[in-house]
Amino acid sequence: MEGFDMKCGEKLEGVNVQVVLRCRPLSEEDEISRTPTVVTCDELKGEVLAIRSIGNKQTERAFVFDKVFGPTSQQVDLFTQSISPLVSDVLEGFHCTIFAYGQTATGKTYTMEGGKMANNGELHSDAGVIQRSAQKCFEELEAKRAKYIMKVSFLEIYNEEITDLLSSKKWEFLDDKSTRRITLMEDGKGGVFVRGMEEDIVYSADEIYKILDNATTRRHSTANLLNKHSSRSHSIFSITIHIKDISREGQEIIKIGKLNLVDLAGSVNILRSGAREGRAREAGEINKSLLTLGRVINALVDESSHVPYRDSKLTRLLRNSLGGKTKACIIATISPSIHCLEETLCTLDYAHRARNIKSKPEINQKIMESTMMKDLNYEIDRLKKELNATNEKNSIHISRDCFLQEDEKKAIAEKMERIELKLKFKDKQLIVLQELYDSQQYLTADLIEELDHNQIKLEGSEKMVLDQEEKYQKAKCVIRENERLIMKLQHSERELVEHAQSLRSELEFNDADISSLLCKIEHKCNIEERNQIILQRFQSHLTQQLHILLKIVSTSVMEQENHLQEIEDEMHSFVCGKAMVTREYKGWVEKLKDLYCSGITTLDGLAGELDQNSQLTFGKFYSQVLTHSTYVDDCLRGITFEADNLLKELQTDFSNQIFKLNVFGQLQHEGHQRTAEATRSISNTFINFLHMLDVHASRLSKILEETQIVEDQQLSNLERKFEECAANEDKQLLEKVVEMLTSSNALQRKQVQKAIDALRQNAHERTSNLQKEVSKAQNFTSLIKEQWRFYIEETERHYLGNVAAVESRRCSLEEGLNDCFEKTEMGSLLWENSWDFRVSLGKETITLMESIVRNGIEANQKIRADISSGATTALENLDAGVKALQSSIDCSLESDHDAWEKINSIIVPSRREQSDLKSRHCDRILEIKECVDKCVKHEYMVSV
Numbered sequence: 001m002e003g004f005d006m007k008c009g010e011k012l013e014g015v016n017v018q019v020v021l022r023c024r025p026l027s028e029e030d031e032i033s034r035t036p037t038v039v040t041c042d043e044l045k046g047e048v049l050a051i052r053s054i055g056n057k058q059t060e061r062a063f064v065f066d067k068v069f070g071p072t073s074q075q076v077d078l079f080t081q082s083i084s085p086l087v088s089d090v091l092e093g094f095h096c097t098i099f100a101y102g103q104t105a106t107g108k109t110y111t112m113e114g115g116k117m118a119n120n121g122e123l124h125s126d127a128g129v130i131q132r133s134a135q136k137c138f139e140e141l142e143a144k145r146a147k148y149i150m151k152v153s154f155l156e157i158y159n160e161e162i163t164d165l166l167s168s169k170k171w172e173f174l175d176d177k178s179t180r181r182i183t184l185m186e187d188g189k190g191g192v193f194v195r196g197m198e199e200d201i202v203y204s205a206d207e208i209y210k211i212l213d214n215a216t217t218r219r220h221s222t223a224n225l226l227n228k229h230s231s232r233s234h235s236i237f238s239i240t241i242h243i244k245d246i247s248r249e250g251q252e253i254i255k256i257g258k259l260n261l262v263d264l265a266g267s268v269n270i271l272r273s274g275a276r277e278g279r280a281r282e283a284g285e286i287n288k289s290l291l292t293l294g295r296v297i298n299a300l301v302d303e304s305s306h307v308p309y310r311d312s313k314l315t316r317l318l319r320n321s322l323g324g325k326t327k328a329c330i331i332a333t334i335s336p337s338i339h340c341l342e343e344t345l346c347t348l349d350y351a352h353r354a355r356n357i358k359s360k361p362e363i364n365q366k367i368m369e370s371t372m373m374k375d376l377n378y379e380i381d382r383l384k385k386e387l388n389a390t391n392e393k394n395s396i397h398i399s400r401d402c403f404l405q406e407d408e409k410k411a412i413a414e415k416m417e418r419i420e421l422k423l424k425f426k427d428k429q430l431i432v433l434q435e436l437y438d439s440q441q442y443l444t445a446d447l448i449e450e451l452d453h454n455q456i457k458l459e460g461s462e463k464m465v466l467d468q469e470e471k472y473q474k475a476k477c478v479i480r481e482n483e484r485l486i487m488k489l490q491h492s493e494r495e496l497v498e499h500a501q502s503l504r505s506e507l508e509f510n511d512a513d514i515s516s517l518l519c520k521i522e523h524k525c526n527i528e529e530r531n532q533i534i535l536q537r538f539q540s541h542l543t544q545q546l547h548i549l550l551k552i553v554s555t556s557v558m559e560q561e562n563h564l565q566e567i568e569d570e571m572h573s574f575v576c577g578k579a580m581v582t583r584e585y586k587g588w589v590e591k592l593k594d595l596y597c598s599g600i601t602t603l604d605g606l607a608g609e610l611d612q613n614s615q616l617t618f619g620k621f622y623s624q625v626l627t628h629s630t631y632v633d634d635c636l637r638g639i640t641f642e643a644d645n646l647l648k649e650l651q652t653d654f655s656n657q658i659f660k661l662n663v664f665g666q667l668q669h670e671g672h673q674r675t676a677e678a679t680r681s682i683s684n685t686f687i688n689f690l691h692m693l694d695v696h697a698s699r700l701s702k703i704l705e706e707t708q709i710v711e712d713q714q715l716s717n718l719e720r721k722f723e724e725c726a727a728n729e730d731k732q733l734l735e736k737v738v739e740m741l742t743s744s745n746a747l748q749r750k751q752v753q754k755a756i757d758a759l760r761q762n763a764h765e766r767t768s769n770l771q772k773e774v775s776k777a778q779n780f781t782s783l784i785k786e787q788w789r790f791y792i793e794e795t796e797r798h799y800l801g802n803v804a805a806v807e808s809r810r811c812s813l814e815e816g817l818n819d820c821f822e823k824t825e826m827g828s829l830l831w832e833n834s835w836d837f838r839v840s841l842g843k844e845t846i847t848l849m850e851s852i853v854r855n856g857i858e859a860n861q862k863i864r865a866d867i868s869s870g871a872t873t874a875l876e877n878l879d880a881g882v883k884a885l886q887s888s889i890d891c892s893l894e895s896d897h898d899a900w901e902k903i904n905s906i907i908v909p910s911r912r913e914q915s916d917l918k919s920r921h922c923d924r925i926l927e928i929k930e931c932v933d934k935c936v937k938h939e940y941m942v943s944v
């Protein structure tokens, strides 16, 4: 960083850069989410194993480092084992640089600056390399009671601009950061220095802690998805110590040790970190400068003739620290998380390669000024004496030979001086030419490198275009798949609609069935109502008829009794008046006989009439029962009522089902429309995206072609011009070597400079154009990805919604239909039961009626037979009596009394029989009435 005036240097053999690896523990989030680890650290062997799984295969990569610190390692371990010896070297006058390199959030800042700041002079266990180094420096210097001056500086490189974090201008009043920027200057000796950089002299470690504390708050940092306080700049904290010492030769010397502590910005995977726009550009700049550092390391490892230090401010500033006279240590930081495996492998490769860099450290020391001053004073004294002696010639005697010799010597010396001057001039010209040639070489190498770089970029872009094309094909496949799905859904929707229609027609058919059933039921109800009326009428008619029959029977019995009474009376009057009316007695007997006969005949006729009547009535009753028994079924009333309700429910259920089915069909239709729209918009976005990609890719290839053509042209121009110049130069050198050299050089320099400027300008323009296009393409790609993810989620959501709706509707439909089905089954079962019951009831009733009617008819026939036999007996008896009376008229009045008794003995049983008949008839009628009542009331359930 600073060109030292090396008075004397202690050269060492070339040493390798020391590379230390530190693996951080898993973050809290990773612990919670149980993120798997893919890195194993063997601190004893100094080996790191990175395990990578591809499919079922696991591959291990081992890396060996100078020192390995695992996730459980402490800050103090790292410092004492790896950094402390370097700090001791600094106190010996070496320049040492410690780099922290690694992916974002792997603990670079934690390692360098530590977690917490020191408190009351005590270092916190989290304190980093900077604090510990500062403390060690002061402790050792104080222990040695050395005389020293310690200075610190703190620089930041952000987006290729250097800022002094210790600038004395008050930060509080300066918001314009541009005033803090300082520039990097070439010192003309191959080194660089930072113009305007401030260095603070410090007297204690506490002061350093405070400076660090204040300055770190000014560093550019931001939060990304991987680190809440991600440093977005490279920082270089330098401690320079001038220590007074005595050399082995006993001379007072000043040792100048310098410790550069470099916290590099983390390499960022732009996609994983979630960086956008400004942040993405920032990440791009960081990655670019780290890439340059990588190229520098590669060139140093390969011992290439050209090391591209000049490609970034970081590498320019650290030129001396890598491959120069500085001792260097790289702390590579990694994370064990599986999510960081790619970046971890990059860091491991990078760090492992850096182990091969060699540097030649030198102790920087100067002879003390006072000693130098003493020597100079001595020399000045001597010269003064000589001068005095020359001025005071007279007083000094010099021999002639000596004087001549002196003259000659002077002439020779002057000649020598002139030759030396000329030689120096020639050397200078040679150096300038050499430098020009070198710079041309560098330029050519840079251009070739840039060309390679552009080629790589082009390849990357081509790969990107191929990737995008592949993605496009994949998206096409997805769209085709979606279309197939939609077709399927439409097909299933059509099937559902067809099914719904068939269901509807079935329902309509069932509806017609049900209405015809209802009509039948209504018809049956009407018939039953009519039957009921007929039954009621029949019952009242039967009661009337029975009443009439009873009346007739009692009238007939009364009449018979009256007749018998009359007969008795007549017989009595006959017997009494026999004596008086003997002659008329025959006539009267004849008359009585006729009257008796006619009475008996009337009685028989009446009995026959009664029999006929009752037979007719029973026949009517029987025929009525037979005719209507098929329709008479009281039980049907209740069952009909239930069936009616059931069927009504069934109808309501079916109409509900139809309504649900309609709603479901509507929902299905809407869902499919939504899906179709989303898919259409996805395909539109994709078409736009691909169009944009095409445009960008064609622009990119055009720019690259132009760049290549222009660069080719410029290179050939340069070559041509240089060859022309060289030819001219050869020619002119022969003629006027001295004059032409000057003018040729000037011309050459001018032309080369012009060409270089033009080349640089063009290259810069092309590169920035390329970068813009690439970042546009990246932004656009990430935007499209975002939209694509959103569309996919939407489509999936809609699809799931539709599927869930279809499922729930289908279930409810199924349930409803099952319900309906069960109810219908129950209805039909009930209906069958009621039908069977009604049939058996009808059969039973008919049998009962039949038996009652048969019994009634038999009873009537018996009564009639009894009456007939009674009448016949009476007539026979009467005939015998009349005969006996007629014979006894002739015989004797005495036998009149016997006849009277005989008649009496016939009339009394006849009267008894009459009353028996009457009472039996009454009982029978009552029995029939009761039976009918019971049957009508209980079995036919007719309320009278």
Ligand SMILES: Nc1ncnc2c1ncn2[C@@H]1O[C@H](COP(=O)(O)OP(=O)(O)OP(=O)(O)O)[C@@H](O)[C@H]1O
Pocket (backbone or CB within 6 Å): 023, 024, 025, 071, 102, 103, 104, 105, 106, 107, 108, 109, 110, 111, 115, 227, 229, 230, 231, 232, 264, 265, 266, 267, 333
């Ligand atoms: N070895 C460790 N032990 C404990 N915590 C650690 C360790 N390494 C890192 N951390 C924690 O991880 C977080 C990120 O670390 P840090 O900011 O140092 O990462 P970084 O590499 O500097 O990131 P960036 O490059 O983004 O600046 C911090 O909260 C830090 O405390």
